[in-house]
Amino acid sequence: MSEAITLIQQVFESLERHYGYYQWWPCDDHYEIMLGAILVQNTNWRNAEQALLNLGKPLDPKLIASLSLEELAQAIRSSGYYNQKAKRLKALTEWFAGFEYRIDALRAMEQAELRKQLLAINGIGGETADVILVYAVGKPSFVIDAYARRIFERVGLDVPKSYEAFRGLVEQAITPDTQRYAHYHGLMVDHGQQFCNPTPKCDACPLNRLCALGRTNTCK
């Protein structure tokens, strides 16, 4: 068992002990989660959520398909990058139409193949694909994000540069389990927002002990 694997496990165990379990993604509609994954790209959830609300509830993929690019862009204005995101929502929805908007059809696919197809959609990169896999489809693919990078760098892990390498390492440390992966990504974000912003707040950080325990405490 390598040092890195052990450290990763210790971090998640600490966070889990400190914060406990809770449902993190704030909705359970599969399609809405998919759109939310795109709308929240490099944007805070408040702004993304307002965009979702503007698209109406219940969210209907056929409605999105019927809107013009301009109409869609205006509706999601609050999420930022609205011109790009409008195209991305369209691309994702067109792809989903190929499955008759049935989430079951996605669940029936092999995970690696589904992930590959998601990555082929314009506007869906590693993190967005994994969010869709875990929260919308229910496949155990670990979501890596900016907070995961910061948190692990600050406890002294030699974080792999590429998204795929980092994800591979974490998945090696944490046995694949959809509920657990969903929970752990939420912990990364929520903990990160409190303590691991660009300017860290190390006082009262539940990972203090690990940082001190870890070789290089780079939390500055």
Next chain:
DNA sequence: ATCCAGGCTGAGG
């Protein structure tokens, strides 16, 4: 006013 948030793409080294 400046900084940043639950990234991705395409162009260029």
Next chain:
DNA sequence: CCTCAGCATGGA
């Protein structure tokens, strides 16, 4: 393979 400008709003 890698880096990086560009994309844009709203809240602190």
